[in-house]
Amino acid sequence: MTTTTTERRAAVRETAPLLSVRDLTVTFQRHGEEPFRAVDGVSFDVRPGETVGLVGESGCGKSVTSLAIMRLLPKRGNKVTGTVNFEGTDLLSLSDAKMRDRRGRDIAMVFQDPLSSLNPVVPLGVQVAEVLERHRGMSRKAAMPVAAELLKRVGIPDPVRRLRDYPHQLSGGMRQRALIAIAVACAPRLLIADEPTTALDVTIQAQILALLKELVEDTGTALIMITHDLGVVAGLCDEVNVLYGGRIVERGDRHPLFRDPRHPYTNGLLASIPRLDAAGERLTPIPGSVADNLPWDHACAFAPRCSQPIEICTQVTPQLEVADGRALRCHNPVTSGWSGPSAGQTEGDVAR
């Protein structure tokens, strides 16, 4: 399995990126307050068919990154700079109307809370049909059977009857399936899933992840998986970007990254995942919280919480350095390979 994955990865890496984010910076400015950079020079690529993870704690800028890519941040009170290149066009400089045509057709999004992301007063079928009408120019009548087909595709039983149901009549897992059906209705080339499983209970989480994985493999859609849970990433992502304080601190392919995390933050995140083979061992959460962050301007934001800070960490901003397919922003990386389970085991233990 590992060989095929490696080969597939090598092939994927050759292809030109589908989405290429460069120096994306989002600054929030609310009156009478200091400007706040929620996303600070983030760059990454997503190739066709690839699944890329954006991982980090709450507040590190994951959702803001995805909303900036979709151009869905509020019109006022923030400034977005950098480029978001999607198949050769910079999304950030498209007109509003052109961007609207692309949303849902080329790039779609699945949100965290499936109940509040569905319109409570519109039947499910109409909500699925609406996207088809919008981007495929279908009539309501023609769209309905397609909508039923889509609901069936995402594993909703008795889809024809479900078309007339309202969101509150479905279970949480069903609702998330329905949202996924709506998102993939027009076969977008990129799907952004912002913590799609956080609001669901554990067994349903696994089912939804399996569904996403299946869809990605069948349709060749690229996926940006946003999560604070490395366990979710373990079973799904080809490449993982670890975010801290609005910046990428480490990036690598899933297996090498899990086998050999170099950034103390990544290492800390891995150490805080419950593992089946480590029953009895204590989990070691990362001490402190984001409130302890130093400003990136002349320090490493993570330094106060780091397990192995050195003097320079509080004086000089570490740069993102790339070597052997691994990008790392750290003055004092973890050296000895972390003696955890191999990535294969992690996948088996955590994601299923």
Place this chain on the structure above:
Amino acid sequence: MSDSPKPTNPNPTNPIARYREARKERIDSLAQLSARDRVAVGAGAGGPGSDWTPSPDEVSVTESGTIEEKPGVSLWRSAWLRLRRNPVFLLGLTITIIFVLVAIFAPWIAPKDPVTGYLIDQVRRQTNPVPGPQPGFPLGGDHLGRDLLSRLIVGSRQTLIVGVLATFGGFIGGLILGTLAGALGGWVDSLVMRLVDVMLSIPSLVLALSIGAVASRPSQWTLIIAIAVVQVPIFARLLRGSLLAQRSSDHVLAAQALGIKRGPIIFRHMLPNAMGPVIVQATLALAVAIIDAAALSFIGLGDPDQRTPEWGAMLGQAQTYIYDHPHLAYYPAICIIVVALGFTLMGESLREALDPKTRR
């Protein structure tokens, strides 16, 4: 920006300013009902007017992964379950239903014809201007010998028609202005809201009075228009606030993420979900419209045709005989008060049932 629901000056000394602020605050608090529970209670950072999008941490999901209060359709259903056992609501509902039935079937319920002066030969201008109760005329007659009971019953029609049409007119006007402001934003919003705020700062009866007085020939329609105009800014401000709360909701964001165009976003995703507070307001507005209509008729700005019975006009005519025959004033006054109370009780308990803050 006129966005923020908090008063610009918390304690204005000017009574008119205080009146205006109190009125606005009440409307805005009603508008927040359309926001989901957690938007109304959770997001301390911003009311419906701010650009703040609540971060997903604020999503109140219980440990078991279920969401406590379900919004939308089931919000109405859970409100109904609470209302069904609320005696205040039931009282209001009963009064309203009786009133509406009486008004609709008035010509068949009324024992006598309301315009015929049956007792006119008993009327003595000096000694006995108002015939008293007698067999066939349980409440007696009026100064023209017409049956008082029948006039009261048939008068309910006028009250219902004026109340409903005026509220409907106000609702339509408010819907248009509020949707323009809440959905388009920008300078349209500023312009509309300035206008609405100016209108709100004039006490409603004074405004209705001036509109009614401007009309060259007062009629039932000038009455309806005057009262409708007074309701427009209330509905407009309410709907705008309610739409702003919708604009920052998750499902509108999700619809935007699908590239849905502005029109459907407004009419399919925002407006239907913003209607809750408007329905509550419409119930309360009916009570106000009924009282305003009575007040305007009382001072003679209503339908000049004295034959059609109208409670406010009946009250006005009773003034002449108020010392010797106060019952002539009591009956229409009681009718007005009871009916207005019925709508108010219903509207207030509806508001309470839908308001997450007063719940539990």
